[in-house]
Amino acid sequence: MDTIPDLVGAEWRKSSYSDGGADNCVEVFDGFPGVVPVRDSKNPTGGVLLFPAPAWSGFIGGVKDGRLG
Numbered sequence: 001m002d003t004i005p006d007l008v009g010a011e012w013r014k015s016s017y018s019d020g021g022a023d024n025c026v027e028v029f030d031g032f033p034g035v036v037p038v039r040d041s042k043n044p045t046g047g048v049l050l051f052p053a054p055a056w057s058g059f060i061g062g063v064k065d066g067r068l069g
Contacts, residue, residue, distance in 0.1 A: 005032045007048060014041060028056075 012027040025041035036056040038049045051059070 004050070005035065005037065007037060010037070012039065012041070012044075 007029065010029045010031060012029050015026040015028055027039050027041045027044075029037045034053050036051045036053055038051060038056075040046060
């Protein structure tokens with residue numbers, strides 16, 4: 001990826017796989033083609049991980065079918 005997306009004002013959403021408990025708080029932002037920004041909702045000013053969209057889709061697929069715990 002050549003440029004880092006501007007995430008100021010981003011409307012984050014909690015992952016549907018976060019169970020709402022104190023330990024599982026992943027948020028994603030769906031506003032950029034080709035990349036999925038991910039952050040920890042307990043630390044919203046902390047770092048953001050940027051995943052290529054195909055890698056994120058593969059991860060989610062693995063979670064849904066039980067391959068990734």
